[in-house]
Amino acid sequence: MNADLALQKAIYTRLAGDAALAALVATRLYDNVPGDAGFPYLALGENETRDWPGGTEHRLALHAFSRGGGRAEAKRIMGAVNAALHDASLMLEGHELVNLRFLDGTTRREADGMTWRGTIRFRAVTEQTGETA
Template identity: 35%
Template sequence: MTASNELQALIYGRLVADPGVHAICADRIYDAPSKDAPFPYVSFGPSDVVEDDAECITGRTETIQLDCWSRTSGKFKEVKSLADAVKKALHKYDGALTVNALVQMRVLGIRFFKDPDNITTHGVVTVEAMIEEN
């Protein structure tokens, strides 16, 4: 399994199992949500990888965007609660990967905005993970 896929699986598992996230969106964590996915939910967005090798270690820093979605008449309360729950579940999480090694994971920031339809609110949680590749 690639380091990126393994990291995504780890994040998915953590979010599905987290009581704070579950209280808001149950198990609605999607790689690619359908057009009729019920709100609120979290979806995986773009990611990027920067090589971060050291002597005798092949490493990478991967940044992943997690998108939190709500549709409560343009109000931000639900999406902010969901994004904060995602941050709490992932920031400094020290879970284990099976093939590679997670050195550190942290949430770099959260942004909130209203989508053009004026009823959907969107929270973007930026997660950074340092990984030693096997």
């Protein structure tokens, strides 16, 4: 498995099992958001990968969407994500996570005037291990 997919799977697994995040979004954690998704929810967002000495550098984003709870709700979701992922020790298939660090976060009102989007970004470095899957 490539490092990018291994990291995505490990992040999804960590977030799906996080009680603080579940209290905010229940099971509404998506890689591919369905058209009928209820609010609030968290979606895996953009990511970039590049070669790094001895491994791979990853920059990734997650998006928190809120309506009824507004900006404050989006920020609470982002806080739960940060608590679950910053400096987390995740197990990756065929790779080792060297580090996973918070980079930045932003909030903005979407064009529909009702939805708030919080974006939280992380940087990770992975190295391939001798294990293959």
